[in-house]
Amino acid sequence: MKTILKIIELFKSFLLDIGELSLFAGRFFKEVFKSPSEYREFIRQCFYMGNRSLLLVTVTGFIIGLVFTLQSRPTLQEFGAVSWMPSMVSISIIREIGPIITALICAGRIGSGIGAELGSMRVTEQIDAMEVSGTNPFKYLVVTRILATTFMLPILVFFGDVIALYGSYLVENIKGNVSFLLYFNKVFEALEFGDLIPATIKTLFFGFAIGLVGCFKGYNCKKGTAGVGLAANSAVVFTSMLLFIIDFIAVFVTNIFYHL
Amino acid sequence: MMNLPKTVIEIKDLKKSYGANHVLNGFDMHLVEGENLVIMGKSGSGKSVMIKCLIGLEKPDSGVIMVMEKDISTLEREELDELRTEVGFLFQGSALYDSMTVRENLEFPLRRHTKKFGIIKDTTPLVMEALENVGLTHTLNLMPEELSGGMKRRIALARTLILQPKIILYDEPTTGLDPITAKEIILLMKSIQKKYNTSSIIITHDVDCARAISNKMILLVDGVNYAEGTFEELNTSKDPKIQAFFK
Numbered sequence: 001m002k003t004i005l006k007i008i009e010l011f012k013s014f015l016l017d018i019g020e021l022s023l024f025a026g027r028f029f030k031e032v033f034k035s036p037s038e039y040r041e042f043i044r045q046c047f048y049m050g051n052r053s054l055l056l057v058t059v060t061g062f063i064i065g066l067v068f069t070l071q072s073r074p075t076l077q078e079f080g081a082v083s084w085m086p087s088m089v090s091i092s093i094i095r096e097i098g099p100i101i102t103a104l105i106c107a108g109r110i111g112s113g114i115g116a117e118l119g120s121m122r123v124t125e126q127i128d129a130m131e132v133s134g135t136n137p138f139k140y141l142v143v144t145r146i147l148a149t150t151f152m153l154p155i156l157v158f159f160g161d162v163i164a165l166y167g168s169y170l171v172e173n174i175k176g177n178v179s180f181l182l183y184f185n186k187v188f189e190a191l192e193f194g195d196l197i198p199a200t201i202k203t204l205f206f207g208f209a210i211g212l213v214g215c216f217k218g219y220n221c222k223k224g225t226a227g228v229g230l231a232a233n234s235a236v237v238f239t240s241m242l243l244f245i246i247d248f249i250a251v252f253v254t255n256i257f258y259h260l
Numbered sequence: 261m262m263n264l265p266k267t268v269i270e271i272k273d274l275k276k277s278y279g280a281n282h283v284l285n286g287f288d289m290h291l292v293e294g295e296n297l298v299i300m301g302k303s304g305s306g307k308s309v310m311i312k313c314l315i316g317l318e319k320p321d322s323g324v325i326m327v328m329e330k331d332i333s334t335l336e337r338e339e340l341d342e343l344r345t346e347v348g349f350l351f352q353g354s355a356l357y358d359s360m361t362v363r364e365n366l367e368f369p370l371r372r373h374t375k376k377f378g379i380i381k382d383t384t385p386l387v388m389e390a391l392e393n394v395g396l397t398h399t400l401n402l403m404p405e406e407l408s409g410g411m412k413r414r415i416a417l418a419r420t421l422i423l424q425p426k427i428i429l430y431d432e433p434t435t436g437l438d439p440i441t442a443k444e445i446i447l448l449m450k451s452i453q454k455k456y457n458t459s460s461i462i463i464t465h466d467v468d469c470a471r472a473i474s475n476k477m478i479l480l481v482d483g484v485n486y487a488e489g490t491f492e493e494l495n496t497s498k499d500p501k502i503q504a505f506f507k
Contacts, residue, residue, distance in 0.1 A: 130368075132315050136341070
């Protein structure tokens with residue numbers, strides 16, 4: 001009985017979070033078109049987020065491409081279909097693996113960073129100080145960060161995809177003596193705009209979700225250092241869940257369009 | 261006919277509760293031009309909540325707050341932001357933006373109030389003037405983490421001053437500082453008041469600070485004004501509750 005009550009409580013608080021998050025998103029859309037534009041802070045955040053995640057995205061992308069090819073090769077070899085490797089790897093990486101893995105990395109790296117930064121600003125009254133100086137902290141801190149993650153994630157995903165394909169090419173080159181030109185010719189033959197466009201649109205939503213949840217958790221952080229830790233942690237957990245939900249919806253919607 | 265000083269802040273019957281915890285139970289006060297009003301009270305007596313209601317950081321349950329003849333509960337966001345440039349707030353923990361240098365901390369509010377200051381191409385003279393007021397011109401390019409507690413408090417005061425406010429609210433300005441630095445901050449507050457003829461509300465537990473700076477004092481007990489008067493009047497009171505603050 002106690003466990004059921006606990007689950008109900010958890011579900012209730014999840015729904016409450018969703019409700020408050022929706023209001024927060026509503027406020028973002030209300031503020032985003034208001035002046036001042038705070039473009040300097042937006043550019044600073046873009047640079048900061050890209051810079052902070054670049055190495056991680058590079059390493060992870062490279063390893064994914066490498067491992068994915070190494071794991072798939074024996075199976076394809078068994079069926080005499082090794083020549084399909086570039087097509088299979090590119091479609092899997094561009095459509096699904098690249099966006100979701102990069103988004104999850106960024107949720108951990110950027111989302112938690114935003115949660116902790118805004119959380120500590122809330123706890124140390126820096127957000128209140130902005131408010132009393134007649135500045136709109138929501139516009140300066142939240143809007144710029146959400147825009148920056150929305151803008152930067154597609155770029156990071158694109159970069160991660162390229163690196164993953166390069167990793168895959170290296171395996172093919174070493175194991176199958178496939179040239180760079182041949183490998184990437186096969187890749188571009190296999191890919192269509194129908195693979196690229198939905199994946200890019202999806203990453204815009206991923207970026208928006210990472211920024212939104214990170215800012216929401218940090219901006220509404222409870223007092224105390226424990227509150228900051230909780231804000232950073234729950235930003236990652238909540239964003240990761242949201243990313244899979246968005247991914248599911250995106251695949252569902254894309255499939256509808258494919259069948260039309 | 262004698263010219264009566266203008267009232268700059270007036271609070272009537274201010275009430276604020278958090279659930280069953282009634283923090284303010286009908287607080288009243290008024291502050292006139294050039295006056296330094298010290299509010300003392302035990303921890304949890306509602307001093308900080310009152311000052312946050314006054315600047316619009318907290319929404320009161322009921323009561324009227326008039327700041328420079330404007331009822332802050334009826335103001336739109338833009339109007340409130342404009343009014344806030346006339347009311348400086350010194351936070352207890354300084355609340356410097358830790359990702360910005362001292363210069364950027366001071367420029368931050370300045371660049372956003374083009375209505376009051378116009379578009380400022382070079383903020384350096386204003387920044388330097390504010391830093392000169394607190395005697396810390398050499399810290400211009402330092403980060404907040406490189407400053408001591410007393411220096412942070414002074415920089416926060418400079419940031420408050422840069423908007424040229426008519427009223428300054430001090431939330432426990434000497435708390436957490438050693439006696440010498442606390443004394444320096446008190447002297448600084450006095451000199452600023454003299455130089456710019458500001459009105460101030462000072463929330464403090466520090467009797468020395470109250471003695472040095474107050475024209476008038478209010479003792480806040482259980483969310484209402486328990487006693488009002490000058491420092492001398494309250495200090496010589498026989499009421500044990502009042503005496504407890506001065507021992």
